Amino acid sequence: MDVTAEFFDRPVAEVAASLIGATFLVDGVGGVLVETEAYDATDAASHSFNGETARNAAMFGPPGTVYVYRSYGIHWCINFVCRRGAAVLIRALEPTAGFDVMAERRGIENRRLLCSGPGRLTQALGVDLGQNGRPIFGPPFELRQSTSVPPLVVGPRIGISRNQDAPWRFGLSGSQFLSKPFAREQRLRQAAG
DNA sequence: AAGCGGATGTCCT
């Protein structure tokens, strides 16, 4: 079933957890989400923490807005906006559709490395600033909820300098397609969404 | 395992 606006109108950590197992495609290319992170406006690590600017304006759009930004001057990263100033960073997926296109864009064949990281994922799916501010509910995007509740793991987020201990990174337990492994004791008992 | 260069936009002083 396609994800609706109501799906994103919830606390951002809940949305981030619920996205694990969902299928995300851009022009038919993508796969199953296995790693996400939650950011909101009360969080010092979030781009929205110091208020709205030209760069982060999409984070203040309606639930379901796509927020794309450039990371380290080199990579693009994609987020799905939830409530105002809150968004889920899409960090990794398991490729299931468009392997040849992804391999061509990435310049590699190794399926495990195609989308295992936020910069790799956008490169493989052809995401850039052109998608910033657009709604997720329509072409070129497809976002379908998982029919089952997958086993989740949770832990601290990657690559941030502030609020490093907040456990707002979510992953599919045992996945081979994560950007980095999760520590074992951080397994999450989650009734779903 | 750990270090580092790449390359650029954003925001602050």
Added chain:
DNA sequence: GGACATCCGCTTA
């Protein structure tokens, strides 16, 4: 003018 960023791939051990 400058610090630093939701990272990646390559190099050295």
